[in-house]
Amino acid sequence: MAMASASIFSADLSTLFRPDMTSAPDKTKWSPILKPLAASTEQRARSSTARTKTARERRNSFVEKKSSSEEGARFRGVKVEEERERDRKSLRDYFVEAKDMIRSDGGPPRWFSPLECRSHSPDSPLLLFLPGMDGVGLGLITQHQRLGQIFDIWCLHIPVKDGTSFTGLVKLVERTVRSENYRLPNRPIYLVGESLGACIALAVAANNPDINLVLILANPATSFSKSQLQPLIPLLEFIPYQVPLILVSVLSLMEGDPLRMTVDKLVKGLPLQTTVGDQSRDLVTVSSYLPVITDMLPKETLRWKLEMLKSASAYANSRLHAVKAQTLILSSGKDQLLPSGEEGERLRLALPQCQIRRFNDSGHALFLLLCQEDDFDLVTVIKGAGFYRRGKYLDYVSDFIPPTPSEFKKIFKSNRWIYLATAPVMLSTSVNGKIVRGLAGIPSEGPILFVGYHMLLGLELFPLVSQFMIERNIVLRGIAHPMMFKKLKDGKLPELSQYDTYRIMGAVPVSGTNFYKLLSSKSHVLLYPGGMREALHRKGEEYKLFWPERSEFIRMAARFGAKIIPFGAVGEDDIGQVVFDYDDLMKIPYFRNEINEMTSEVINLRTDASGEVANQDVHLPGILPKVPGRFYFYFGKPIETEGRKQELRDRKKCHELYLEVKSEVENCLSYLKEKRESDPYRNLLPRLIYQATHGFTSEVPTFEL
Template sequence: MFEVQCLHIPVMDRTSFRDLVKIVERTVRLENARFPDRPIYIVGESLGGCLALAVAERNPEIDLLLILANPATSFNKSQIQAPLPFLAFMLEQLQLSYPFILSLMADSWQNLHVLADILPKETLLWKLQMLESASAYTNSRIHAVKAETLLLTSGKDRLLPSQAEGARLNDILQRSQIRKFDDCGHFLFLEDGFDLVTIIKGVGFYRHGKGLDYVSDYLPPTPAEYKTLYESSRLLLPDNLDNFRRFDEITGPVMLSTLEDGRIVRGLDGIPSEGPVLYVGYHMLLGLEVSPLIRQFLNQRNIHVRGIAHPMLLDKYKKGQMPGPEFYDILRMVGAVPVSGTNLFKLLSSKSHVLLYPGGVREALHRKGEEYKLFWPEQSEFVRMAVRFGAKIVPFGSAGEDDFGEVFFDYDDQMKIPLLRNWIKQMTEDTLKVRSNATGEVANQDLHIPWIWPKIPGRLYYCFGKPIETAGWKQELNDREKCHELYLQVKSDVESRLAYLIEKRERDPYRSIFSRLMYQATHGSASEIPTFEL
């Protein structure tokens, strides 16, 4: 991913902070001269965070991305800063003070002797004095920093008030994101299990050129990352993303597909192996079906499906108006792409497997009594693009949302309350617009959160129809009537798959979570749970 260079400061070195800034700046300018169209990342921890910010302020014309782990810009608020004038005397006269100061820096008491061996008392005093000057220098210039910045803060930092400082910097900096790690100490990069690459992927912070390209800049999860995403109780992403694995276990997904001869079979054998493939289906309430679908495709067929998502989930927005972006990091990890004709073009041209929901927000945030109702636009938006690349179109239905919850306070109810109505309008205005030229129900892209009564979990069902070949449709590419006929066929196939699942699931003896738990208790937790007869 990167060509890595490291700033090394020898233990006995006494270079001042401003001279260190010049050293880093010289290196950055040389790299920029060699590769003017390539971004440069500066990763700074503690004092390094001050260096990164100072270099960025002095070089606004260079495309820099800053990754700051517990930056020392908050040194003036630390518990060490106040007694700093007395530390020289204390270090010489009071032997107990040195272990105390080191304990603030060490991850554990077992590491104290290591720090004591490599960090003489004189060097520690010099470093602390440098932190004071570095913090003052950087804070006086921080408002002028224009570089994209990722702030990483620890909840158990005993040296600096890092989480409070991260919030302050996030308010000041013009283009920043923040991620919190509540169980980590000051030296975040030394924490067990911490993987900076995974963080960079999750926040969408990796790019090759001037702007982020969601297709060409995307790096799929490694086997280790995939295992962590779906099997570990704690992701290598921030702490509030550790419930996705259990959701797949609760839903007990049943995957069905259709073979060339029209037979419906258990599993995904009917899915094409080679792309481009466009999966077009019904969007359940709150996108309930997406996570199990992507996981099953990876597990059963080793196919990585790229989902087309609302820009709200991935792009920039006004700070404080929407849920924190860390909530959506897992979507970036698995390759979600903002909905646009350009992105669909890039995905299909790269022969990807693409997941598309024509009903979009209107379908996923539907009203009371609208489950399993399609809200598709009148225009055949995706058909001509699929035909252009000869993509196979796979219509599919998914059922089971009504086995998990029921909407009791919907959009219509919320719009009757002035406070909620204003919040919905503000949230919608603060996001990138989708289908601004559309008409009908699908044009209502107002963002809100339906209130839902939870139910005892049932089961999710998926049925993928027979792939529709478009390779022989090149001559019909400009025939709008023919394309619209194909569009209506896809829509009809989706509705047929939905009707099939809604009827068949009534005969599933393992529709209830209790019956599935009983089956696993007697047959083993790894056994495949049966379903209705096909």
């Protein structure tokens, strides 16, 4: 987490502005619309259709209903999401709807679009769901509500007694993919497959390397040769099938180990009653629908599907070298049906554009939430991995979907220890120059460019971004180091999955194009000119700015009339002290080699700069922790650039404003360092005593303004 924070918002100003960046961004706005249910078959292609609570209380409820239109809109949005969560379908719905589909079964394999997936925008990408061994096509039923808002979803239904071979299914999907690609060549096509469906997706991608495909594969059956299912194939010839004992065995493997999962959840602090209840409910649901499962997989069908898995695995593995599509592997850690953890890593190394996300507490049936953590959300996973796009290439600005309240709650919950330990104090400056508590002085309308000091390891990021969401419902779009989005090779640095939270919260890789698009879309942009050199500073360099000589971000801000808000953040010296810095590490051969290795894994920044600011070596300094103090943030008065576009074309005028911004950031730091001395609750113990006497939901006071 520390290294992740340190490297996230390390903006490189020399890379940020390039002379070839001239094209204006796409200004198309995304807005979900309702459209009628549309079903499709192999023969017929579809056409697209067109706040007064304490800070703690605000964190718990996320929003507060107020009279203003901004707060009212936010409240209505949360209500809509709560209603969608309540309407989210469950494992029981899967069996109920599967029963109806099996009863009316007949005809060849075909596509259908679930009713709850009817709401999406006209430019939503197409998502083709390829089912596992059950073949019903309802494997995403618990995800339909969320997926249907951003995808045009078609699900493949394979009738129970259908005898289409694996290669026949591949050809069927290929025809659909080619037809839709011909109709909308710039729209990506997502192939989401689980188990058998993952093999189909890999085969289609291998046979169509020139089509714009994105693969999302859950527990691929490419490892079938190592599966516990393989011995069942010869046994099915001799075992009577009046009682579905084999199915019970298969289901127990799909569910994972309920007892072990219950213990794991208890270790995580989840209530026993809730934990046991969830596990029991799923087991009872499965057992009560055994007749449906028997109808879904009668003896002959089960044997046919197992034989198909064997051939599918061999077919897909023989063509892995031809797969060029962007691929996301979802691996369950407790999959007792297939060795999915081991297989996911093998595929990640074998495929050129592949990432992996691991779900250590999940069994084989990842999408159905079967005996696993019930907060799995495929949309959040796709967003976090940076895999959602509407065009041929990912646009970090126009393809961004802001975090929902539930997504933010999960992120806040997993990082709340930073917030609780530092009890951040936020100060802002109103239009008349008066310093006020909170973020009331921050303009709601963008574009706004926040320019500030990068604390040690970027520790200020989570409290800063969180408070903007909690208090103002503003998403800060951070200009970030490219190491968060791409690694040049495997090595010492954390996996890209460690940065999923930052991508969900709106971080974009540093580039002039992204900066241009953010300002043109009137975003609230977060920029740290000091970058990694400032976040990984040396001993005795607390609150010292390491800014480059070039001042181009001023011109870009003036081009769009953006308000520049300088800000300071202090408190790192109350959290830890650097005792072993970069200079010390470079004197030791082992650590010097480690630093060189880590630095070689990421894209080099500021290659044309000189001096201290050009040192972008990746390393982790030795830090001596302290009893946590408090974080303080002060946002200065906005500096207007509107109407100064011509004036700031002059290099001298531009540099003068650059120095003014830098000076204001230093003034903010000086103000906070002085004022925090009079804060009676600067240290942790007084804060704990205050909350113990006033309630742990109370907001801890600070110094007088």
